[in-house]
Every structure is written in structure tokens, then in C-alpha cells.
Amino acid sequence: QRMRAAFVIAFVLLICGSLAHWPSYWAPDSRSPANHQVSFTLALKLRNLEAFNDLWERITTPGSPEYRQYRPMEELTSMIAPPAAEQEFVLTYLRNHGCFATSFGDFITAEGPVSAVEAIFGAEYHAFRHEKHDVVLHRSIEYPTIPSALSHIVSFVTGISNFPHERKQTRKVSTEEVLDDTSTWVVPQTIRNLYNIPAGTSNTVRNNSMAVVEFGVVAGISQSDLSEFMELTDGPSNASLAYTVGNFAFTPISPIDGESTLDVQYIMAVGVGVPTSFWTINGWMYDFTTEVQTRQSRGNPVPLVFSMSYGWAEADQCDVTHNGVSCAQFGGSDTSYVQATSANFQKLGMTGITLLCSSGDAGAASKENLNCNSDPPIQPNFPASSPYITTVGGTMLQDGGSPLTGTLPPFCTEQGVTCAGGGVEIVSSIPEALITSGGGFSNIFDQPSYQSSAVSSWQNSGALEPPAQYWNSQGRGYPDVAGLAHQYMVVEKGEKLGVDGTSASCPVTAGIIALINGNRLASGLQPLGFINTALYSMNQSSFNDVTIGNNTGTEANSSPDCFTYGYGASPGWDPCTGLGTPNYQAWNSYFLNN
Secondary structure (H helix, E strand, O other): OOOOEEOOOEOEOOOOOEOOOOOOOEEEEEEOOOOOEEEEEEEEOOOOHHHHHHHHHHHHOOOOOOOOOOOOHHHHHHHHOOOHHHHHHHHHHHHHOOOEEEEOOOEEEEEEEHHHHHHHHOOOEEEEEEOOOOOEEEEEOEOOOOOOOOOOOEEEEEOOOOOEOOOOOOOOOOHHHHHOOOOEEEOHHHHHHHOOOOOOOOOOOOOOOEEEEEEOOOEEEOHHHHHHHHHHOOOOOOOOOOEEEOOEEEOOOOOOOHHHHHHHHHHHHHOOOOOEEEEEEOOOHHHHHHHHHHHHHOOOOOOOEEEEOEOEEHHHOOOOOOOOOOOHHHOOOHHHHHHHHHHHHHHHHOOOOEEEEEOOOEOOOOHHHOOOOOOOOOOOEEOOOOOOOEEEEEEEEHHHOEEOOOOOOHHHHOOOOEEEEEOOEEEOOOOOOOOEOOOEEEEEEEOOHHHHHHHHHHHOOOOOOOOHHHOOOOEEEEOOEEEEOOOEEEEEOOEEEEEEOHHHHHHHHHHHHHHHHHHHHHOOOOOOOOOHHHHOOOOHHHEEOOOOOEOOOOOOOOOOOOOOOOOEOOOOOEOOOEOOEEOHHHHHHHHHHO
16 A cells, blocks of 8 residues: 655635635634734835836846846835835824834735724624634634725735645654555655765755744644654755744644655755745735745845745635636726746846745646546646746656665665665656646746747657647747655654645755855855846756646546646646756756756
């Protein structure tokens, strides 16, 4: 029996309108006290985006005189933020209504008593208690309405009625059951072999940094799990987090979960020695980007590389609960939310930060259509579909690959365990794996010039395509690259588990990028920042090309109606595994010279 656990991508609720109900795992306890302090963020309407996008092209295009000439966040924000007078108008309005507010240019953070916030936005706050964790959130059961006096300046508001999404439970098995599995396992040595990372490769500079990002009310890891994992895989014995951001739990019990565990154990096992932080965001992608900017403005440390194993359907960023309510009462739309978030992705890239996200675990159909019976049958994920982020798909080893040889780490010497040492990578897909690599084309973002040639080659390759009415051939194609996403060994709550997911390939790729960043910094070079334009400029030999498979399936136990619509792999780029998987030494050589 194959004993594995599949990680699924987690999501947040950001919706507008009137709440007919709330998430089942949150129970209303009582009306919030009128004097209880609550916080929220106002996204302001952007301007000068044409000039802003032109600067983006100059800073991120290889060969440009301004390539990697990063800008201070204040300069970037001033380009697109509303005039100072409009910012001050909003601040004065909020202060006059009893709130404390701070402007960061294109967004405003605010805090005030429940009574004041209810009066401003037509809200009705209640205390909600989580059914599993001892956590209370104060949220409105009425969706906020932007005051008419502010509607010409404010695009939308977060933090008033949105709930963090519940994490799906991973399938867990006992240590004895896992060790009876006869399949091959992925350990850090597997990754080093496949991706050409020399033994002993580690970070050598103190000013390098990387992070994993989790979305939820609280998240964390177990130090004992991390230490045991490193011991079982011959990793560094002193591995520990540099710092944490948000509601972090450092405990061997709930709310520790597989997502956090996988992210931290493998980004640190690959990016050996790179100072690593753990970020918990009580919101969604826009809230993540504002948290980074807030910390930058206050002089707090911000990592150079972020790994995010999360996403949701591009068209439904404000409708994650499927209640049919649009973002209209936030003064925006799903598209405006996506575009505002992507503008912030651009700002982070233009300060030298590299953002990576997973492509999804449900194939071309996406998480919202696991049974492949929705119309349309396929749809893109966000932030995977953003052209301003590097998206990572998933692979698996054909027939389990070949066994790991040489000096084996302790886990690989245990009875019944065979660790993978190499082999041919194919698209990760069910039923062999528990997940199918996400991939497709954006319906919001145009295809960026940096990938047009690669996408055209795929379209002319004869690879599997969905019917024309179901996808946008002129949209941004994703993923950009890929990595192993099947049968990773992790230690969670003292148990050795097998896990699948692009939640694995993303932190692995982030760890590789962080190592290269360290080499650049040691050579007196700038950090990599946005890397897509460079990736598509490399020779195809810089990647392990993945040419077998497709992403017509979704996740394990999905409907037999699947396997109809999706995309096929081909030589070169494809919407299953992007350009391929990393060749560390080729990437490192390229980035040290370009």
C-alpha cells in the first residue's frame, strides 16, 4: 500500500456584499464590544501605471542600461499612489471618525474601535471562535461598503469581513506504515543529484535571506521536527528560523501542519545556511504585499526570496466561498484586486526581491473544479498567473527513478525504504501521484514579451491543447519552471510522512535561488530580483527538459470525468512544467555572469 500525504494549496476569503453565512469552522460567539480595537487596510486607486510599467521593463529586462538598478520602495510608491492631498483626505476622514490611520502611499492601514469602524463601513462585528483552535477573530457579518466620500480614492478594503481559509487536513500514517511503503522517496540528496547541486553547497554571506509565507489565522512548525528531519537527512544540525512574522506557533502540537512543515524543512535543506524567516499572513495576497512594504518602511528585515505555496482561481479572488457575491461593494472587482496585488508584486521585484509561487495541485482545472464538471472546465490560478512572479510546477520520476547510491542518509537506510537518486522527470499527475501539476494561461494578464517565443514554440509543437473556447492563447502562460512534487519525506509531529505537491517544488526552487543570490552577493553583485526575463533568456540546456505527460487530471480521488481537458508537455516550455527543472550549476554560472 502506498502511504503518502498530499498537500493542498490553502486560500483566504476576500469577499464583498452581505454575509448570508460564514465559514463553518468559525462560530459566532457574541457581538464585539463597542470599544474593542480592530484593524483594516484600504487599497487606494492607482495612477501613472503606464510610466510605472515602463520602469518595470527597464529594470527587469536583460541588456537594459537600468537592468537590476533597484529603486527604493518610496520612489516606486510615489509613482502610482494618489496625490498627497487625496491620501490626507482619507486619513482625515478616518481620524474624524475615531480611527488611527497611517498612509503608505498607495494603501492606508487603520485601527479603531468597533463602534467607529461599524459606523464608517456599515459593518456589524461579532466575535468568532475557531472550532479547533483557541483563536477568536472579530469580523463583520455585513460586508463593508466604502463611504461615498471616499469611493473616488479607495478601491477596496481588507480585514473587515474576510476570514482566513481553513487548511485541509493532510492524510497521515504511522511511521511503521510509511516504512512498509515500497516506492522511492525524495530526500534532499535526491534533489541535489537531479538538479546538479554539488555536495557541501551552502550559503556563505550573512546578508542573504529567504522566507516561506503561510496564509491563515495562525501557523507554525516544530523545532523538534525540523531537527529530526535534518538528522535523518544529514542536514545541518543547527537549522533554526532567523525570525518570524505574524501569529507564529513554535510547538509540536496544533496548529502545526504539513504545509508549514514541508515548506520550512525543504527550503532550509536546499538553501543550506541561508537565514530563513517564517511569515504568517492573516489575509490574502494583497495583505502579504502590504505587510512586506510596511516592514520595509519601518526598517525591519525583509527577505530577498519568498516562497508561497498558495493560490486560488484567478477569476474568483473575491468569491472563495462560492456565495456568488462580487467585489462591487468594495468599489472594485476580482480583476482590480488581482491588478492591485500584481502592482505590488512589481514594486517588490523592483527593490530586488524574488517572488516564487506554486502553480497548483489540481491540473488545468484548478482547485475550484476538482471534479471537472464546472463551466468552464479549466481556469487559471492566481498568483500563479501573474507575469510578475515566478511560478513553479510539479514533476515526478518516471517509474520511481533509480535508487540513491553512495553514502546514504539515515532515513534511506531504514528497513523498507528506498530513496530516489535520479531518473527521468515527467509531469506530476494522478493516479501515479496524488496531485497534478497546475498550469495554463491567464485571462487577465497579456502574454509578456519575455515568454512569447517559448509559448509560440509550444503552440506549434502539436502537444495537447484544450478546445480553443476554454483558454486564452494570448494570455500569460505558466508555470515558468518546475521541480519534483511527489513522495517527499517530511517529519511532522514526530512521524515520517510522504507528501506530494507543488508546495514542495516551490520551496525547493526558492532554496536554489537563495543559494545563487548568496553567490552573487559574495561577488559584490546585486540580488537577483525578478528572474523570469533571465530564465527565458537562458539556453534550454540550462534546464532538465520535461517532455512526457499532461495536466488533465486534478487531485487524488477526483471524478472520472477528469482527464479530458488540459495541456500537454513538449520539448522546451510547456504549461505543465514550464522551461523544465533547475540545473543549479548552469543557473549559477549564468547568473554570476549576467
